[in-house]
Amino acid sequence: MKIATAASSPAAPVSPGRPLTVLIVAGEPSGDAHGAELISAMRQQQPDVRIIGVGGAKMEAAGQEQLFDLSSHAVIGLTEVVKHFFKFRRFLDRVVKLARTEQPDAVVLIDCSGFNLRLAPRLKREVPGVRVVYYISPQVWASRAGRVKVMSRTVDLLLSILPFEKDWFARQSPEFNVQWVGHPALDRIQPVADSVANPNWVALLPGSRKMEITALLPELWATARLMGQERKGLKFLVLSPNEQMRKFTSELIEKLPAANFDFELNVGYAISHLSRCSLAIVASGTASLECALVGLPQIVVYKVHPLTYAVGKRVVKVRHLSIVIIMAGQEIVPEFIQEKLQPPVVAQVALELLDNPARRGAMKQNVAQLVEMLGGPGASHRAAEAILLEAALVR
Numbered sequence: 001m002k003i004a005t006a007a008s009s010p011a012a013p014v015s016p017g018r019p020l021t022v023l024i025v026a027g028e029p030s031g032d033a034h035g036a037e038l039i040s041a042m043r044q045q046q047p048d049v050r051i052i053g054v055g056g057a058k059m060e061a062a063g064q065e066q067l068f069d070l071s072s073h074a075v076i077g078l079t080e081v082v083k084h085f086f087k088f089r090r091f092l093d094r095v096v097k098l099a100r101t102e103q104p105d106a107v108v109l110i111d112c113s114g115f116n117l118r119l120a121p122r123l124k125r126e127v128p129g130v131r132v133v134y135y136i137s138p139q140v141w142a143s144r145a146g147r148v149k150v151m152s153r154t155v156d157l158l159l160s161i162l163p164f165e166k167d168w169f170a171r172q173s174p175e176f177n178v179q180w181v182g183h184p185a186l187d188r189i190q191p192v193a194d195s196v197a198n199p200n201w202v203a204l205l206p207g208s209r210k211m212e213i214t215a216l217l218p219e220l221w222a223t224a225r226l227m228g229q230e231r232k233g234l235k236f237l238v239l240s241p242n243e244q245m246r247k248f249t250s251e252l253i254e255k256l257p258a259a260n261f262d263f264e265l266n267v268g269y270a271i272s273h274l275s276r277c278s279l280a281i282v283a284s285g286t287a288s289l290e291c292a293l294v295g296l297p298q299i300v301v302y303k304v305h306p307l308t309y310a311v312g313k314r315v316v317k318v319r320h321l322s323i324v325i326i327m328a329g330q331e332i333v334p335e336f337i338q339e340k341l342q343p344p345v346v347a348q349v350a351l352e353l354l355d356n357p358a359r360r361g362a363m364k365q366n367v368a369q370l371v372e373m374l375g376g377p378g379a380s381h382r383a384a385e386a387i388l389l390e391a392a393l394v395r
Contacts, residue, residue: 020046020391023104024053025095025119027070027112029208029241030286032056034136034184034380035110039063041384049388052102054095055110057242067098070115092119099127106131106391109155113138117147120154131390135159135383136184141168142326152176157390159383162327163373181382182375185286189271189293197278199354201235202227203296205269206249207283208241213249215303216283221256222343223281227351228261235262237277239269239287278360279353281346284321284335292324292367297360299350300324300335324367332366 022042026035036058039051043063051063054070070091092115099107107123107130109116120132137160140147151158152173160166161183169178204224206216217238224236238253240246246267253265266273269290274280280291284302291298300322320326322335334349336342353360 019048019050020388021050021052021102021104022106022108022387022391023095023099023102024051024055024059024064024108024110025070025112025116026053026055026059026110027115029056029245031110031112031136032058033188033241035059035064035108036062037184037187037380038108038110038135038384038387041380042388044381045384046388052098052104053107054091057244067094070112088115091115092122095119096122096126099123099130103127104130104391105394106133106387108387109134111136111138113147117150121150124154129394131156131394133157133159133387133390135387136161137165137169137178141165145172148172148176157386159386161379162323163375164327179386180375181386182377182379183289184379184383185290185293186374186377187380189269189290196275197296198235198276199278200231200233201237201277202350202354203274203277203280203282203291204236204238205280205282205287205291206238207285208245208287210245210248212283213240213245213252216301217249217252218256219301219303219341219343219346220281221253221259223346223350224263225257225260226343226347228259230347230351231354235264237273238263238265239273240265240267241269241287243267279350281350284323284337288322288324288333293371295364295368297353297363298324298333299346299353300333301341301346302337303341304338324370327370327373328366333363 024035026032032055035055039059039062042049052065054067055064056069060066109120117138123130123132132155134155137158152175156177158176158178160178160180163180166178166180169176204220206213206220228234238249240249246265250265269287271294274291274294274296277296280296280298282288282291282298282300284300288298288300302321320335321337322333324333325331325335336346
């Protein structure tokens with residue numbers, strides 16, 4: 001269902017008789033997945049709630065009246081943000097106009113800090129009285145902690161998903177309303193202690209955005225080819241978060257050197273795919289945590305434009321990108337970032353891990369301890385409850 005966008009649409013009055021209305025903004029594939037789960041949880045608790053906004057195919061399928069698909073435009077890195085600056089400014093204008101017209105009881109911003117941290121102040125200025133909820137906090141604890149001041153002024157409630165974030169925000173801004181709801185990945189994938197995996201199968205997860213896949217898939221493909229030269233019988237499962245990225249990945253594979261190994265190209269990071277593997281080579285991000293949830297040993301990789309990396313090094317305050325390593329406080333999984341991402345090195349480490357069940361077992365034990373820190377399932381339900389209570393405050 002699409003929202004009408006007539007230029008002269010008047011603002012809808014907030015009437016006690018109309019359904020509670022929540023506008024949700026998600027700008028990345030992972031946010032689209034979290035948003036769909038959130039919508040389902042909200043409808044379970046309040047069936048007549050009206051959900052509008054922008055997201056992706058999963059949120060639209062869950063019942064969001066969608067203005068446009070923002071998740072398909074996700075970019076990362078300084079150069080790409082600059083290149084698409086005016087496009088995203090137009091997107092901001094459209095979302096603000098929608099909020100002025102529909103007068104939602106609450107706006108929920110999901111992750112996507114580059115877009116949503118610019119949207120929140122405008123909502124507060126141009127839609128008086130609206131409650132702004134941020135679900136899945138920007139990682140301000142890793143870089144640019146000064147953004148907390150802006151967030152505390154423009155966000156009424158922050159719902160965090162990592163266990164250390166609530167205390168961190170309390171130290172930075174004691175008056176900021178922050179609640180920890182747990183990690184929504186636990187609603188999709190339950191931790192697996194012992195799964196039967198094929199010792200010759202390796203998962204390749206090159207990311208959820210076109211930019212990530214373009215940068216990382218050639219490196220992972222070269223790594224797989226080197227591993228295939230050393231060992232026959234290997235099979236690689238190339239996983240994409242949705243059908244759109246699967247198609248993009250397939251087109252990119254056709255341009256890469258021919259495979260000397262068997263491979264499958266599948267959609268989703270579901271347990272049915274990951275549990276068949278003995279190792280994952282995975283882009284830093286949510287997928288790394290999903291591998292941890294199913295007890296899959298992993299090697300974390302990442303690469304961005306050199307200019308983006310040079311700027312990032314000046315502002316990022318953590319030594320590692322992998323959330324698994326950050327939470328553990330030590331490098332419990334191998335990580336290869338930027339110039340360290342060299343296929344011969346990654347291939348050697350990967351083969352050594354495949355040949356060393358004891359080391360893989362120790363890695364599984366270490367990440368299992370981290371999973372216990374995330375709380376149990378139900379993050380989407382707890383977030384939905386908090387959002388509905390916040391929305392009801394304007395009635």
